[in-house]
Each structure stands twice: as structure tokens, then as C-alpha cells.
Amino acid sequence: MSIKNQRFLGSLKISQKVIILIEYSDFTKLKMKVGIITEVVRVENTQKLYKIQVNMGENTIQIVSSLVPYYSIEELLNKKIVVLTNLKPTKFRGELSEGMLLCAETNDESECVLLSVDKDIAVGTSIT
DSSP states (O other), rough: OHHHHHTTTTEEEEEEEEEOOOHHHEEEEEEOOEEEEEEEETTTTTOOEEEEEEEOOSHHHHHHHOTTTTTHHHHHTOOOEEEOSSSOOOEEETTEOOOOEEEEEESSOOOOOOOOOOOOOOOOOEOO
């Protein structure tokens, strides 16, 4: 199947991976904002999980993330990050996660870097 035909079907094949193409209206459903990490603790009896409190301006949310191999607690504290805020809450190892922080991660998972803002901007600012 040609790339042209795949695009028509709503997907694009790149290097043996199929990428699902979405409409702009789907992207606009995602609500992302700038948050600042205010508290980080290890989730007991886990190898990789942190329980992270993130100030979003009007409220504070809790995010559970597997950043232990990549960041120390000290490196995370007071870091301004990009947060997906309208993700349905779920539990990881019994801990509630109310959003998702965004990262860039290599295919082999050897590196993981948090997305952040490159200039100072207010907590709670929308990502567009």
C-alpha cells in the first residue's frame, strides 16, 4: 500500500511503524498546561515510581510516573513541566494519578527527558 493510500486511511507507515493520523479537532481535546513540581516521594515497594505533586495554578494534582531511573528527587523539585491535565484519573500501585507529565524518551528507554518551558511563564498557563 502506498503512503498516499495509507494517509487516506488515516495512518502513515514510517520505518515499519504505523502512525495513526488524527484530526486537528482531536488534538484540541488535549488540555496541557505548565505546572511546577512541589513534592516528590518514592512509591513504596516499586523500582521506578515517584508520586509527584504538581501545582497547576488553580489546584494541585498528583501524578505517578516512572522517572526514578532518570531523575533524583532534588532534580525534580521546583521544575516547571508540561502536564496533560484532562486525562482520566487512574491508579498505579494503589496511588492515584490525575494527569500525565510529558517526556521525550529514546526507543531503548536509556534516556528520558521531561518537557519544560524554555522561558519563565506563570504556572497554569495553557499549552497551545
